[in-house]
Amino acid sequence: xxxxxxxxxxxxxxxxxxxxxxxxxxxxxxxxxxxxxxxxxxxxxxxxxxxxxxxxxxxxxxxxxxxxxxxxxxxxxxxxxxxxxxxxxxxxxxxxxxxxxxxxxxxxxxxxxxx
Amino acid sequence: xxxxxxxxxxxxxxxxxxxxxxxxxxxxxxxxxxxxxxxxxxxxxxxxxxxxxxxxxxxxxxxxxxxxxxxxxxxxxxxxxxxxxxxxxxxxxxxxxxxxxxxxxxxxxxxxxx
Numbered sequence: 001x002x003x004x005x006x007x008x009x010x011x012x013x014x015x016x017x018x019x020x021x022x023x024x025x026x027x028x029x030x031x032x033x034x035x036x037x038x039x040x041x042x043x044x045x046x047x048x049x050x051x052x053x054x055x056x057x058x059x060x061x062x063x064x065x066x067x068x069x070x071x072x073x074x075x076x077x078x079x080x081x082x083x084x085x086x087x088x089x090x091x092x093x094x095x096x097x098x099x100x101x102x103x104x105x106x107x108x109x110x111x112x113x114x115x
Numbered sequence: 116x117x118x119x120x121x122x123x124x125x126x127x128x129x130x131x132x133x134x135x136x137x138x139x140x141x142x143x144x145x146x147x148x149x150x151x152x153x154x155x156x157x158x159x160x161x162x163x164x165x166x167x168x169x170x171x172x173x174x175x176x177x178x179x180x181x182x183x184x185x186x187x188x189x190x191x192x193x194x195x196x197x198x199x200x201x202x203x204x205x206x207x208x209x210x211x212x213x214x215x216x217x218x219x220x221x222x223x224x225x226x227x228x229x
Contacts, residue, residue, distance in 0.1 A: 033217075043206065043219040056216070088158055103150070104217065106160035 002027065004093050004107035012113045018079040021110045023091030025072050031055070031096025032074040033104060034066060037088040046089075049074050050096045078112075086114045117142045119209045121220035128197055129228050136192045136223045138207030144168075146212030149183065149190045154204040154222070166190065197227045 005024045013019050025032050033056075034046040045058040049068035066076040072093075078085055088111050092104035118141040128134045140149065151163040164174065166183050174181050178195045194201055207220040 042221045045217060090158075090160060092160075103162055103165050105162060106152070108157060108159040111158070 004091055004105055006089075006091050006107040006110050008110060009108065010111050010113075012115060013081050014115050015081055015083060017081050018077060019081060019112060020075050020077045021089055021091075021112075023074045023076075023093075023107060025074070025091075025093030026105055029093035029095050029105075030072050031094045032068060032072065033092045033094075034074070034076050035090040035092065036060075037090060037109070038084075038086070043090070046076065055096075081114045083114050086112060088112075117144075117147075117209050117211065117216065117218045119207050119218050119220035121205075121207055121223050123223045124221070125224045125226070127226045127228065130199060131196050132227075133193060133195050134197050134225065134227075136194075136205050136207075136225065138190045138192065138220060140188050140190065140207070140209045142209060142211070144211050148210040148212075150208040150210065150217075151181065151190075151192050152206045152208065154206060156203070160206065163192075194225075197225075199227050199229055201225060202227045 007022045023032055031050045033048040035043050036046055037043045046060055047054055047066050048056040052068045063079045068074045088109045090109045091107045094102045094104045120139045123137055147168045149166045152160040153163055154160050164181055171183050180193045182191045204222045204224045206222045208217050210217040
């Protein structure tokens with residue numbers, strides 16, 4: 001079974017621009033979560049989508065948004081980029097059916113650099 | 116609020132040494148899940164183990180073993196006879212009973228020297 005895939009793997013943007021990152025979950029997984037990883041703040045939860053609806057949300061400003069398509073693929077968008085948005089963005093998937101024993105499986109991440 | 120503390124920022128050992136990575140957690144939930152993930156330089160988080168709060172049985176998988184102690188809120192990870200390929204950042208994580216809120220520790224960078 002193919003793992004979680006993320007595109008692009010690397011991205012360079014300038015302040016003020018916007019960016020869209022993509023995540024394809026493991027086949028059969030309906031839940032997709034996004035995390036931001038920085039040296040200073042570590043791994044922080046952004047949001048989770050399940051069946052095209054945002055189910056959980058972390059403590060990030062509204063510049064960070066996401067969506068999920070009917071095939072469970074997800075995109076996250078960051079508008080008006082700031083230098084502090086430079087990070088590794090990780091996507092994780094699980095079946096999401098609410099079974100309490102679930103494990104999340106992570107993709108390789110998209111490394112975003114904002115100049 | 117849930118919290119995970121990995122007090123060891125970096126650990127360096129020589130190949131074949133045993134090494135233990137510490138993880139202490141805080142939660143008010145009676146049902147929760149603990150995880151360990153490995154992050155090699157490539158960046159992907161690799162799942163290692165999941166443990167629920169009702170199962171305090173320790174687990175061994177090859178050179179890896181985990182010691183879960185609810186009395187001290189700890190979930191420590193030991194690598195026996197470490198190898199260079201074990202070099203990575205290791206994260207301990209805590210999830211609530213609904214698996215909806217996962218909190219990660221700051222990670223421990225393990226370097227295994229030949």
